Amino acid sequence: MRVTNKNLINNYLNNLNRNLLQMQTIQNQLSSGQEISKPSDDPFATIRALNLDTSIKQNDQYMRNIDDSKGWVDMTDSALAGLGDVLQRIRDLVIYGSNGTLSDSDMEAISEEVVQNIEQVSEIGNTNFDGRYIFAGQSTSTKPFEVVDNEIIYATNDNGPLTREISKDVTLSINVTGTEILNDGSESLAETLKNVYVRLSSGDSIELSEDSIARLDEHIEHLLSVRAEVGAKQNRIDAAMLRNESETINLTELYSKTMDIDIAEKVMEYSMMETVYQSSLATGGRILQPTLLDYLR
Amino acid sequence: MSGLFSTFNVAKQGMQVQQTAINTTSHNIANAATEGFSRQRVNLSTTLPNNLPGIGQVGTGVEIDSITRTRDTFLDAQVRFESSVLGKFESTSTVLEQVEIVFTEPSDSGLNAVMNEMWISWQELSKSPESSNARTVVAQNALTMTDSLNHTMDQLDTIIDNTVALSESKAYDANTLLNQINSLNDQIYRAKLQGLIPNDLMDQRDLQIDQLSEIISVKTDMNEFGSIQITSKETGDILLDVNPENLPEVEISVIRSAVPDGSGNYEITLAKNGDIGDMVTFTSAIEYREGDVVFVDPTSWSGSPTMTKPDLLEGRLVGQMEAIDAVTNYQDMICELASSVAEAINIVHSDGSTGIDFFTSSDGNSINAGNITVNQNIIEDGQLINAGATATSPEGDGSRALAIAQLRNGNFLMDDLTQYTANYDSATMTIDSVTSGTTFDNYYKDIVVKVGIDAQSSERGVMNQGNLLLQLEQRKESISGVSIDEEVANLVQMQTAYQANAKVISTIQEMLDTLINRMGL
Numbered sequence: 001m002r003v004t005n006k007n008l009i010n011n012y013l014n015n016l017n018r019n020l021l022q023m024q025t026i027q028n029q030l031s032s033g034q035e036i037s038k039p040s041d042d043p044f045a046t047i048r049a050l051n052l053d054t055s056i057k058q059n060d061q062y063m064r065n066i067d068d069s070k071g072w073v074d075m076t077d078s079a080l081a082g083l084g085d086v087l088q089r090i091r092d093l094v095i096y097g098s099n100g101t102l103s104d105s106d107m108e109a110i111s112e113e114v115v116q117n118i119e120q121v122s123e124i125g126n127t128n129f130d131g132r133y134i135f136a137g138q139s140t141s142t143k144p145f146e147v148v149d150n151e152i153i154y155a156t157n158d159n160g161p162l163t164r165e166i167s168k169d170v171t172l173s174i175n176v177t178g179t180e181i182l183n184d185g186s187e188s189l190a191e192t193l194k195n196v197y198v199r200l201s202s203g204d205s206i207e208l209s210e211d212s213i214a215r216l217d218e219h220i221e222h223l224l225s226v227r228a229e230v231g232a233k234q235n236r237i238d239a240a241m242l243r244n245e246s247e248t249i250n251l252t253e254l255y256s257k258t259m260d261i262d263i264a265e266k267v268m269e270y271s272m273m274e275t276v277y278q279s280s281l282a283t284g285g286r287i288l289q290p291t292l293l294d295y296l297r
Numbered sequence: 298m299s300g301l302f303s304t305f306n307v308a309k310q311g312m313q314v315q316q317t318a319i320n321t322t323s324h325n326i327a328n329a330a331t332e333g334f335s336r337q338r339v340n341l342s343t344t345l346p347n348n349l350p351g352i353g354q355v356g357t358g359v360e361i362d363s364i365t366r367t368r369d370t371f372l373d374a375q376v377r378f379e380s381s382v383l384g385k386f387e388s389t390s391t392v393l394e395q396v397e398i399v400f401t402e403p404s405d406s407g408l409n410a411v412m413n414e415m416w417i418s419w420q421e422l423s424k425s426p427e428s429s430n431a432r433t434v435v436a437q438n439a440l441t442m443t444d445s446l447n448h449t450m451d452q453l454d455t456i457i458d459n460t461v462a463l464s465e466s467k468a469y470d471a472n473t474l475l476n477q478i479n480s481l482n483d484q485i486y487r488a489k490l491q492g493l494i495p496n497d498l499m500d501q502r503d504l505q506i507d508q509l510s511e512i513i514s515v516k517t518d519m520n521e522f523g524s525i526q527i528t529s530k531e532t533g534d535i536l537l538d539v540n541p542e543n544l545p546e547v548e549i550s551v552i553r554s555a556v557p558d559g560s561g562n563y564e565i566t567l568a569k570n571g572d573i574g575d576m577v578t579f580t581s582a583i584e585y586r587e588g589d590v591v592f593v594d595p596t597s598w599s600g601s602p603t604m605t606k607p608d609l610l611e612g613r614l615v616g617q618m619e620a621i622d623a624v625t626n627y628q629d630m631i632c633e634l635a636s637s638v639a640e641a642i643n644i645v646h647s648d649g650s651t652g653i654d655f656f657t658s659s660d661g662n663s664i665n666a667g668n669i670t671v672n673q674n675i676i677e678d679g680q681l682i683n684a685g686a687t688a689t690s691p692e693g694d695g696s697r698a699l700a701i702a703q704l705r706n707g708n709f710l711m712d713d714l715t716q717y718t719a720n721y722d723s724a725t726m727t728i729d730s731v732t733s734g735t736t737f738d739n740y741y742k743d744i745v746v747k748v749g750i751d752a753q754s755s756e757r758g759v760m761n762q763g764n765l766l767l768q769l770e771q772r773k774e775s776i777s778g779v780s781i782d783e784e785v786a787n788l789v790q791m792q793t794a795y796q797a798n799a800k801v802i803s804t805i806q807e808m809l810d811t812l813i814n815r816m817g818l
Contacts, residue, residue: 040753
C-alpha cells in the first residue's frame with residue numbers, strides 16, 4: 001500500500017486523540033470520584049445508582065420516622081409507668097384508709113394525698129412530647145385532661161390514631177389515647193378515683209375495702225396490659241430500626257460499588273495512559289519530521 | 298537515417314516534456330495540503346516513429362498524452378455513503394449530549410432528588426400536621442419540583458429550537474452546494490467539449506459532493522460530457538439535473554413550525570431554502586412536524602409551495618430530525634409523569650375532587666410538565682393543605698398527608714389519568730395500584746435510562762462510524778494523496794532527465810561544430 005505523509009499524520013492524530021479521550025475520561029472519574037457522570041456512560045449502572053439513591057433516601061426518611069416514633073413510644077411507656085406508680089400509691093392509701101382504725105385527721109390527710117394523686121394522674125395524662133400531648137388522640141395541641149371536683153375528665157375525648165410509616169408500606173399507630181387509660185371494665189378510672197376520694201372523706205371503709213381495692217386492681221391490671229402493648233410496639237420499632245440500619249448499610253455499599261471509583265486502580269490506569277500519551281508524542285516528533293528532502297543536498 | 302536536427306528536436310521536446318512534468322510535480326507539492334485535491338500524473342508516450350526502409354523504425358521522441366488525476370470513484374461513493382451515516386450519528390449525538398446535561402443525572406440536584414424531597418416532606422407533614430413549618434416545607438418543596446419540571450421542559454424546548462435552526466442552516470448549505478455543483482458541472486462540460494481534462498475543477502466538484510453527502514445521502518451519475526446528476530440515495534428524487542442549464546430540481550427546506558389550525562389543516566412556517574431571512578407561511582392539509590425536512594419545487598414558491606416529505610435515512614438532516622423526535626418523546630414522557638403525579642396527589646388531597654387541588658396549571662390548560670405549579674392559595678396559606686382525613690379532623694391528624702406520601706410506592710399507568718379517580722377509595726384515602734403500572738420514581742428513571750441508552754448508542758455510532766470512515770479515507774488518501782517523498786524523488790528523476798536532454802543538445806551542438814567548423818574546405 002502506498003503511504004503518504006497525510007496518511008501518517010491522520011493516523012497519528014487519530015491515535016493521539018483516542019489517547020487524550022481516554023485520559024479525559026479517567027481524569028473526569030478521578031476528579032469527580034464517580035464512575036458515572038452522565039447516563040450514557042453506563043445507562044444500566046445509572047438506573048441502579050438512581051434506584052439505590054432513592055432507596056437510601058427513603059430509608060433515611062423511615063429512620064427519621066422510626067426515631068420520632070421511638071421517642072414518642074418511650075415517653076408513653078415512662079408516663080404509663082409513672083401512672084402505675086401513682087395508682088399503686090393510691091391503692092396503698094386505700095388499704096391504709098380502709099382498716100377502720102384511723103383517726104379523722106389521719107383520714108383527712110389520706111384523702112388529701114389522694115386528691116394530690118388524682119391531680120398527678122391528670123398531669124401524667126397531659127404529658128407532652130415535642131410540644132404535643134401524647135394521650136390526646138389526634139388533638140395533639142389541646143390539653144386533654146382536667147380535674148373537676150376531684151373527677152378526672154378526658155376533655156378532648158379524641159381516640160384518633162397517630163399513624164407512622166416505619167418502613168415501606170408498614171404503618172404503626174404509636175399513640176395510647178386517654179380513653180384507653182381511663183375506661184376499662186365496669187367503671188372508669190376517673191369514677192373509681194372519685195369514689196375513693198368520696199369514700200375516704202366519708203370514712204366509708206367497707207366500700208373502700210370491698211369495692212375500691214378491687215376496682216383499683218382492675219385498673220392497675222389494665223394499665224399493665226396497655227404497657228405490654230406499648231412494649232410490643234417498642235420491640236417492633238427496635239426491630240424496624242435494626243432492619244433499617246442494616247439495609248442502609250447494604251444499600252450504601254452497593255451504591256458505592258456502583259458509583260465510586262477505585263482510586264488506586266484509576267491512578268494506575270491514568271499513569272499508564274500518561275506514559276502511552278507521552279511516548280506517542282515522542283514518536284510523533286520522530287515520524288512526522290523527516291522527508292526525503294532532509295537527505296538531499 | 299535521421300538528421301542531426303531531428304535529434305535536436307527530440308532533445309528539445311524531451312526538455313519541454315520534463316519541464317511540464319516538473320510543473321505538475323510542483324503543482325502536486327503545492328497542493329499537498331489542499332482538501333479534496335488528488336495528485337496528478339503526466340502521462341507520456343512516444344511520438345510516431347519514422348520508418349527506415351530495410352532497417353526498421355527510428356524513434357522521434359516523447360510527447361505528453363494527458364494529465365490525469367489519480368482517483369478511485371468507487372471509493373468516493375463508499376466514503377460519501379459512510380459520511381452520510383456518520384453525519385446522522387454525529388448530529389444526533391450532539392443533541393443528545395445536551396439533553397443529558399439537562400437531566401443532570403446521577404446527581405443531588407436532578408429531578409430524582411427534587412421529587413424525593415417532595416415525597417419526604419409529605420412524610421414529615423404526616424408526622425407533625427399541626428406544624429405550620431411542615432406545611433410550608435411541603436408547599437415549597439412541591440414548588441421546587443414543579444419549577445424543575447418547568448425548567449426541564451423549557452430547556453428541551455430550547456434544544457429543539459436550536460436543532461431546527463441548525464437544520465435550517467444545513468439545508469441552506471445543501472442548497473448552496475447544489476448550486477455550486479451545478480456551475481462546476483457547466484465549467485467542466487465546456488472544458489470537456491474542448492477535449493480538455495479539467496482535473497482541478499473535478500476535484501472541487503468531488504469535494505462539494507463529499508460535503509453535500511454529509512448533510513444528505515446522495516447518488517451521482519456522470520454523463521459522457523463529465524456532467525453529474527445528483528439524486529437522493531433513498532428516494533431517487535432528482536436534486537440536480539445532469540444538464541447544467543437547469544437549476545436544481547428541488548430546494549431543501551426545514552419546517553420551522555407546524556401548528557394545527559383546528560380545521561384539520563396545518564399552519565406551516567418555514568425558511569425558504571433554509572434561509573432564515575426569508576420566512577414563508579402557508580396552510581397545508583398534510584401533517585408536518587417541527588424539524589421535518591421537505592423537498593420543495595423551486596418554481597412553486599409563490600402561494601402554497603408544492604413539497605414532499607422525503608423518506609430519508611442518512612445524513613445530518615436526518616440525524617437532527619431523529620434527535621428532535623427523541624427529545625419530543627422525552628418531553629411527552631415527562632409530561633405524562635407530571636400530569637400523573639399531579640392527578641394522583643390532587644385526587645387524594647381533594648378527597649376525590651371534592652376539596653381543593655394541590656397542583657394546578659399556570660395557563661389554564663390541563664396539567665403538563667410545562668405548566669404544572671402548586672396552587673397559589675396553598676403557597677400563600679399552608680393551612681389549606683389537607684393533612685387530615687376530613688376538614689374537621691383534629692390538628693394532629695396527618696393521615697391524608699401519609700396517604701399522599703404513600704402514593705410514592707403505588708404502581709400506576711402513566712398514560713391514563715382516569716384511573717386515579719376510578720380507583721380512589723375515600724374511606725382509606727388510597728388509590729389502588731394497577732398491576733401493570735409503575736411507580737412515579739421508576740417512570741422517571743425509565744426516562745433517564747432511555748436518554749442514556751439513546752445517547753450511548755449514537756455516541757458509539759459516532760465512534761464506530763468514525764473509525765470506518767477513517768479507514769476509507771486513509772485508503773482514499775493512499776490512492777489520491779500527495780506523497781512528498783515520491784514527488785521529490787520524481788523531481789530528482791525529471792531534473793536528471795532534463796539535464797540529460799540538455800546534454801544531448803550540447804552534444805549535438807558540438808557535433809554540428811565539428812561538422813561545420815572543423816571540416817576544412
